[in-house]
Amino acid sequence: MRLGYFTMPMHPEHRSPTDTLHEDREAIILADKLGFHDAFVGEHLTEKTENIVSSLLFLATLIPSTKTIKLATGTSTLSQWHPAMIASHAAMFDHLAKGRFIFGISAGVLRCDAEALQILEQDRQKRFVDCIDVITEIWKRDPPYDIDLPGNQFKVTTRTQSRFEIGRGHLYKPYQKPRPEIVGTVVAPFSKGVIEMGAKDFHPLSANFLLAKWLPSHWQNYTEGKRRVGQVPDPNDWRIARTIFVADDDKTARRYAIEDAASPYRFYWKMMHTKMKMGGREGVFKTHREQPDSEITEDYVLGNLVIHGTPDKVADEILKLREETGEFGELVYAGMDWVDPALTKRSMELMATEVMPRINAAIGGAGEAKRAAVAAT
Numbered sequence: 001m002r003l004g005y006f007t008m009p010m011h012p013e014h015r016s017p018t019d020t021l022h023e024d025r026e027a028i029i030l031a032d033k034l035g036f037h038d039a040f041v042g043e044h045l046t047e048k049t050e051n052i053v054s055s056l057l058f059l060a061t062l063i064p065s066t067k068t069i070k071l072a073t074g075t076s077t078l079s080q081w082h083p084a085m086i087a088s089h090a091a092m093f094d095h096l097a098k099g100r101f102i103f104g105i106s107a108g109v110l111r112c113d114a115e116a117l118q119i120l121e122q123d124r125q126k127r128f129v130d131c132i133d134v135i136t137e138i139w140k141r142d143p144p145y146d147i148d149l150p151g152n153q154f155k156v157t158t159r160t161q162s163r164f165e166i167g168r169g170h171l172y173k174p175y176q177k178p179r180p181e182i183v184g185t186v187v188a189p190f191s192k193g194v195i196e197m198g199a200k201d202f203h204p205l206s207a208n209f210l211l212a213k214w215l216p217s218h219w220q221n222y223t224e225g226k227r228r229v230g231q232v233p234d235p236n237d238w239r240i241a242r243t244i245f246v247a248d249d250d251k252t253a254r255r256y257a258i259e260d261a262a263s264p265y266r267f268y269w270k271m272m273h274t275k276m277k278m279g280g281r282e283g284v285f286k287t288h289r290e291q292p293d294s295e296i297t298e299d300y301v302l303g304n305l306v307i308h309g310t311p312d313k314v315a316d317e318i319l320k321l322r323e324e325t326g327e328f329g330e331l332v333y334a335g336m337d338w339v340d341p342a343l344t345k346r347s348m349e350l351m352a353t354e355v356m357p358r359i360n361a362a363i364g365g366a367g368e369a370k371r372a373a374v375a376a377t
Contacts, residue, residue: 001328001363002037003356006074006208006241007335008050009042010268017051020337024052027335028062030345032069034352037330040074040104040183040205045113049271055104056093063097070100074205075185077108079124080117083134084156084171090180091139091172099176104183104205105132109279129196130154132182136200139179143169183239187284189214191221198225198233208241208334209272209284211304215240215325236329242321243268243334245308246350247343256343257308264336264344265308269301311354318355319362331356 005028011020028039039062043055052058055073062071071093076086094101107128114120119127130152137147137156144159162169174180182202186194187209194204198221206218219238226233245265247253257265273296276282283289285296285304307317318331333351338344 001322001356001359002330003035003352004239004241004330004332005031005036005039005069005335006205006332007039007041009052009335009337010049010271011051011337012267013048015337020051021058023338024058024335025062025065027338027344027348028069028071029065030348032066034348036069036333036352038070038072038102040072040102040332042074043077044110045080046116047110047112056089060093060096063100066100068100070102071097072102072183073104075104075106075108075183077113078105078131078135079107079119079122079127080113081131083131083138083154086131087135087138088172090135091174094175094180095172097175099180101174101176101180102183103180104185105202106185109281111279127153136179136182138171139173143171145171186210186218187281189284190217194218194221195225195228198222198227198231199229200225201231203237203239205239205241205332208243208305208332209276211285211287212321212324213287214284215321219326219328234329235327238328239330239332240321240325240328241332241334242318243306243336244314244347244351245306245336246311246314246347246355247308248310248346248350250309250313252343253308253310253313256340257306258302262339264339265306266298266302268336269305270298273298273301311350311358314351315355315358315362318359322363331359 007024007027009020009024031039041052041055041058042050043052044050045053055076059071078086090103107125111120114124131154133149133152134147134154134156144162145156146159147156158169183205184197184202185205185207187207197204204218204222206215223233243265245253245257247256256263276284282293282296285301307314
């Protein structure tokens, strides 16, 4: 199992963006040094607590400061872009990063962003689907393009103004061939969008907002999409994000992750609970649809969605999660605000150097036992 990193990010309003931007950079530089496989960074236009407005711009600053970690948009909000623009930006980034790039995509759910861009009344899900379909066509084709897909609102051509003798009329193609890995974040239980991901060979990242019991629905739908096009799904392509804090002792872990009023985990989930409720998406926290809203309290969310403890305890919790979900390829560690930088860095270090080796040893041991049992029959 690989270890990844994801940050929205989420910082208190009073903090300076100068400080938090550099803090978020430092977290990914540390993740690179610790051997994390990839780092996903979110973006919002009008959210003061989530103050990265362009994940590509932010990630570009990390290319010379990191060595092996893949830099991933988490996500690029495609409903806000013309596909020719974002296809070119992403392809250029892929060249700058020499292939250390993953293209994370979503429609973008923040209505305030849409209002600022005057697309609030438009079908943003359709804009998203139309945009990614055209992006992949741009990356497949040679100029002058003439991209006019049935029912797609975006048309792309350079036919009348191309001057190939001077290199005019081309759009960037990515460094990676045929294209970078494309990853879609999945939030809702039984999301139908995951079926389309499977059919298009995009890879799912199940968000840390969702209760573990709903995660198997994502794999079931992804499998359906793969089989629809005659392909076999690979569990290594499935990422699951979780909110995790690891400490050297249980007392410190519980205090910093759950009990302290100033806990960054408490702040994060208070904000997420509020935002999900405002957006009518509180159902992601429920164990069943009929569960009363009154039961979805801050403490309930923390208790159900924060894995915390010593390396042994956290490893056991993740192995338990894997038993519930089935096999998946990457555990994505959610980054928080740095209330206590020393504890934050220590958690990431313990996650990489102690928790993941325990998990992979257990997975490897289980695999050996299974193969031995099969051989004996």
